[in-house]
Amino acid sequence: METKVIELTENTLDTPESEEVLKEAGSIIKNGGLVAFPTETVYGLGGDALNPESSRKIYAAKGRPSDNPLIVHIADIEDLRPIVKTIPEKAKKLADAFWPGPLTMIFEKADIVPRETTGGLETVAVRFPSDPVAAAFIEHAGGYIAAPSANTSGRPSPTLAKYVVEDLSGKIEMILDGGQACIGLESTIVDTTVEPPMILRPGYITKAMLEKVLGEVDVDKTLLTDDSGQAPKAPGMKYKHYAPKGDMAIVTGEADEVVKRINDLTAKALSEGKKVGIFCSSDTAASYDKRAVIKPAGSASDEDSVARELYRILREFDDENVEVIYSEAFDYGGVGAAIMNRLLKAAGRRVL
Ligand code: AMP
Ligand code: MG
Numbered sequence: 001m002e003t004k005v006i007e008l009t010e011n012t013l014d015t016p017e018s019e020e021v022l023k024e025a026g027s028i029i030k031n032g033g034l035v036a037f038p039t040e041t042v043y044g045l046g047g048d049a050l051n052p053e054s055s056r057k058i059y060a061a062k063g064r065p066s067d068n069p070l071i072v073h074i075a076d077i078e079d080l081r082p083i084v085k086t087i088p089e090k091a092k093k094l095a096d097a098f099w100p101g102p103l104t105m106i107f108e109k110a111d112i113v114p115r116e117t118t119g120g121l122e123t124v125a126v127r128f129p130s131d132p133v134a135a136a137f138i139e140h141a142g143g144y145i146a147a148p149s150a151n152t153s154g155r156p157s158p159t160l161a162k163y164v165v166e167d168l169s170g171k172i173e174m175i176l177d178g179g180q181a182c183i184g185l186e187s188t189i190v191d192t193t194v195e196p197p198m199i200l201r202p203g204y205i206t207k208a209m210l211e212k213v214l215g216e217v218d219v220d221k222t223l224l225t226d227d228s229g230q231a232p233k234a235p236g237m238k239y240k241h242y243a244p245k246g247d248m249a250i251v252t253g254e255a256d257e258v259v260k261r262i263n264d265l266t267a268k269a270l271s272e273g274k275k276v277g278i279f280c281s282s283d284t285a286a287s288y289d290k291r292a293v294i295k296p297a298g299s300a301s302d303e304d305s306v307a308r309e310l311y312r313i314l315r316e317f318d319d320e321n322v323e324v325i326y327s328e329a330f331d332y333g334g335v336g337a338a339i340m341n342r343l344l345k346a347a348g349r350r351v352l
Pocket of ligand 1: 068069070071106118121123124125147148149186189200233234235
């Protein structure tokens with residue numbers, strides 16, 4: 001199959017040319033095809049959420065295990081009601097506070113949502129993205145788009161259209177190129193069917209932000225420790241995700257010690273003939289061994305920029321055939337919890 005790649009940005013959304021593109025994308029979805037599209041978190045691989053055949057195609061295109069449920073994306077709050085059994089009071093509050101935006105909520109599903117979309121579960125994950133291109137696409141496509149991240153299963157989520165092309169070209173009908181995803185990490189997932197509500201995946205909407213609206217909020221224990229012996233409540237969290245090809249380790253400690261330790265480890269790996277990559281903040285980038293591939297992601301105090309650049313940098317290490325990656329650890333406060341969650345998964349939890 002030939003994959004059309006078409007630029008569609010917020011600034012040109014109102015032109016007749018864009019309207020044509022959106023109509024074409026919408027009709028691909030209504031005919032059971034797949035379209036990748038930008039959102040504020042990462043690129044999504046979209047299909048008709050109410051068509052089981054579309055969901056099957058999504059799993060096939062990504063090489064994703066079919067017990068890993070998809071998120072249903074809507075572009076109008078009125079579209080929530082028909083796909084869920086009930087809307088708990090706390091979900092209404094969260095929707096008021098954070099929708100449209102990078103928050104996914106779990107509800108009991110209504111019968112019209114096929115089990116193919118929910119990975120066999122009786123619950124459904126729903127998100128209302130804020131990205132204007134995403135919203136326009138969802139509206140033109142009938143209102144309900146099932147979309148996981150638009151990467152091959154096991155690779156970092158795409159934050160630029162060129163990475164969607166890399167992973168999915170030839171496997172889907174169309175890719176909408178809306179430029180760089182501004183957040184760069186997947187949405188926060190909150191289960192609203194339990195009391196107190198529980199964070200199943202950390203993201204840009206932090207625990208503190210949720211607690212300000214709801215009071216007490218739990219965190220799935222498996223996100224904090226590896227040895228709780230329980231399966232994560234978001235099925236997707238059990239898979240090794242976001243994995244670069246190189247062997248990755250995270251180095252913790254005081255800033256000076258971390259630099260020294262990474263430089264020692266780098267010297268050793270280089271002496272064994274290995275190509276080394278270093279993921280760091282721009283504050284320390286100049287202190288590292290210049291023989292390594294050094295990739296700073298912005299200042300450690302600017303978490304948003306670290307989040308935005310993380311997946312691009314992991315992919316670049318792959319493109320440059322880096323064999324060993326050392327990463328600085330970042331603070332757990334705010335978005336840092338989501339950054340460290342993704343880094344730990346990328347590193348298979350190897351912490352030095
Ligand atoms: P992705 O968009 O690729 O990050 O994948 C969607 C994520 O949402 C996966 O990690 C799923 O495990 C999670 N998810 C989707 N639906 C549910 C659900 N009904 N219950 C719990 N987690 C879900
Ligand atoms: Mg994903």
